[in-house]
Amino acid sequence: MIGDHSNSSHPTTSELVKVNLPLPPEDQAQGVEAENLWAEPLGEDLYRIDNVPFYAYGISHEDVVVADEADGRLRFRAIAARGGHSTYRVLVKDSAGFESAGFQKLWARLSELGCTHEVAKRRWISIDVPSDSDIFVVYRILEEGMAQGVWTFEEAHCGHPSVRSGEPK
Missing domain, CATH: 3.30.70 (Alpha-Beta Plaits)
Known part of the structure; x- marks a missing residue:
């Protein structure tokens, strides 16, 4: 199962994409193995997180992450810069x-x-x-x-x- 915030109060726009963030086994709750986070594409495989994580630790709104496309999804690879949130x-x-x-x-x-x-x-x-x-x-x-x-x-x-x-x- 993937934690997906499609039903959250966050407005979706055509400019945003979802970045899939696999969770380590110790952070997997209720069968959730990954969390999809809305993000703004910045180019060069960089994405700015545009919602508040529910399952993932160590990441916040406005952080810039590196993500690669794999299996038809954007997969989180690393944090490139902190947003201060x-x-x-x-x-x-x-x-x-x-x-x-x-x-x-x-x-x-x-x-x-x-x-x-x-x-x-x-x-x-x-x-x-x-x-x-x-x-x-x-x-x-x-x-x-x-x-x-x-x-x-x-x-x-x-x-x-x-x-x-x-x-x-």
Whole structure:
């Protein structure tokens, strides 16, 4: 099975393509062996990721990747440049998911910081934190949501230059 975000809130355009990112065995959940990510072709086998990953770790919106065509698909090969965004995933505890009052209250604060999100399932949400957002404030809000019992969360990738070290820019 491939994690495909065709039903997400992300608008598709004719300029975007899908890059197939195989997942290592330890990251495969619910039978998902790869994730398809929307990307903008930049030329020279380079593509800018244009949505928020739900399954993959170590990659975020706006990262530039190298991909090669294989078996009729664009297959991820490497990260060429970081876009400075970070990715967090939350699992909302309330069955109302993203429509719950607890989520909406905390989400309003994250949205004010420039964060956006995509919903894979009513309760499973992937959050993009842009490079100009205060990652430390975002993280405190995520921790607050967990302490209040609104959600659990995980960090899929921290791409903020002020936080990461030893990675190519």
